[in-house]
Amino acid sequence: MKLIVRMAAAVFLILSLRPANAVPSFARQTGLSCNVCHSNPPELTAFGRNFKLKGYVLTDMTATDKVGNTKDLLLSRYIPLSVMVLLSNTSFQANQPGTQNNAAGFPQQLSLFLAGGYASHFGGLAQLTYTHADDHFGMDNTDLRYADQGKLGGKDWEYGITLNNNPTVEDVWNSTPAWGFPWISTASGVGSIASPLIDGALGQDVAGIGAYSMWNNHLYTNVSIYRSEHAGASTPVTGTGSTFNISGVAPYWRAAWQQNWGGNYLEIGTYGIYMSSFPGAITGPEDRYADPSFDFQYERPFGPNLLDVHGTYTYEKTNLGATFGAGGASTAANHLNAFKLDSTYHWTNKYTATGAIFATTGNNDPLLYAPGPLTGSNNGSPDTSGFTTQFAYWPVQNIDLSLNYTGYFKFNGATTNYDGANRNASDNNTVYAALWLNF
Numbered sequence: 061m062k063l064i065v066r067m068a069a070a071v072f073l074i075l076s077l078r079p080a081n082a083v084p085s086f087a088r089q090t091g092l093s094c095n096v097c098h099s100n101p102p103e104l105t106a107f108g109r110n111f112k113l114k115g116y117v118l119t120d121m122t123a124t125d126k127v128g129n130t131k132d133l134l135l136s137r138y139i140p141l142s143v144m145v146l147l148s149n150t151s152f153q154a155n156q157p158g159t160q161n162n163a164a165g166f167p168q169q170l171s172l173f174l175a176g177g178y179a180s181h182f183g184g185l186a187q188l189t190y191t192h193a194d195d196h197f198g199m200d201n202t203d204l205r206y207a208d209q210g211k212l213g214g215k216d217w218e219y220g221i222t223l224n225n226n227p228t229v230e231d232v233w234n235s236t237p238a239w240g241f242p243w244i245s246t247a248s249g250v251g252s253i254a255s256p257l258i259d260g261a262l263g264q265d266v267a268g269i270g271a272y273s274m275w276n277n278h279l280y281t282n283v284s285i286y287r288s289e290h291a292g293a294s295t296p297v298t299g300t301g302s303t304f305n306i307s308g309v310a311p312y313w314r315a316a317w318q319q320n321w322g323g324n325y326l327e328i329g330t331y332g333i334y335m336s337s338f339p340g341a342i343t344g345p346e347d348r349y350a351d352p353s354f355d356f357q358y359e360r361p362f363g364p365n366l367l368d369v370h371g372t373y374t375y376e377k378t379n380l381g382a383t384f385g386a387g388g389a390s391t392a393a394n395h396l397n398a399f400k401l402d403s404t405y406h407w408t409n410k411y412t413a414t415g416a417i418f419a420t421t422g423n424n425d426p427l428l429y430a431p432g433p434l435t436g437s438n439n440g441s442p443d444t445s446g447f448t449t450q451f452a453y454w455p456v457q458n459i460d461l462s463l464n465y466t467g468y469f470k471f472n473g474a475t476t477n478y479d480g481a482n483r484n485a486s487d488n489n490t491v492y493a494a495l496w497l498n499f
Contacts, residue, residue: 099366099406100452100454103404112232113274141172141173142499146168146496147167150162150165150247150491150492151491153489156250168191169189171200172187172189173185181207182207184223186202198291201226205222207219207220217273218273220273221269221271222270222272223267223269234370235355235356235357235370235372236331238263242448244494244496246492257304258331258351259374262304262310262333265302266289267286268287270283278318282313283314284312286306286335298341298342299342302340306336307335307336311334316329325359327355334348334349334351339382339386345381347383348381349376349377350376353372354372357371368406369402371401372399375396375397376398377393378396380393389425391425395423396420396422398418400416400418401417414449415448416448418445424439425440426439432481433479435479436480438478440473441472441474449465450463450464451464462496464494467489468488469485
């Protein structure tokens, strides 16, 4: 009942706020409104996906130097800077032990973006973020790319090189982890005990380079390799205290096919990563991870409105030789299955309603998934499942007012007393209200 009252109060607050006017740096660069590239940020339209493929550069400009030689040049008349501010409040079904309810983020997050075309054929999105929990700025999702185009087999061929710090951040769809739903979420909730490596575990902790292409506006491919770089740690990298230290390089792959028919759009694809890692060092016994994944994205406009659906599934197979040898797992061979499905209906870029379901399952391991208050597993199982509903109102294109409810059917292997300290899965249910500003 308390959660329902809080949701009603948050809805009243959201509807009472007034609109403001602002535009982010991509819109400043291109002269286009935000909804040309986004159905609602960060969801990309077909135009937005193509803009990213072209290196965040809309057009090339040609200049002539003093001796008459022609050369490419793209210099924006504006410094391509943007600011994002996220203010939020999270209410819990049951207080976390020894804490107050209603965790406020003021701000939860503040980001500075250097985003746009830096030169002809070259652009990027570089994000520097302050987080309330850490109380400092750090490098966030960053994707720099060179792009060009030509013909291959008589068909249009777009290709490029990406430098980035998070596997899947280079992707142009919203079905893969870096840009997938939820677009914004609480930083105060209780995280489940296990998730696949590809689902953000390496974000901002690696540096990678890759090559990508889109052939005939249908077939997309990307291959990248990553190395550990441990932002904030001393250099050269020692690996001390780091869970993951990549042995050699970790290859990431992506392949997808997109197709339009009638008013429908569909993308189906695969992505994944393979990594050998030294836990806590740069030599010694290794843990190995293989994360083959599959995804799809469906879009269907209904006049000025839009329905979209995203789905992804990952089967992670691990050989935790190093962790097993150190007594951190009862068996070296483990696996996880992770599934997520979400659908959003957009009303004229003003309102959105989203529903999502998610589930992670895996084999029992009482050492790897050990009991412990709040975050542990009483039965050695990683199984977690639940749902999310989210409603958002966009008074203008760069302001988002969101209300999110997340509920759990099972958490860390059980519905009741999942941690061995009498906490239930539903105790981790949250109501999350947020004001998201981009300018």
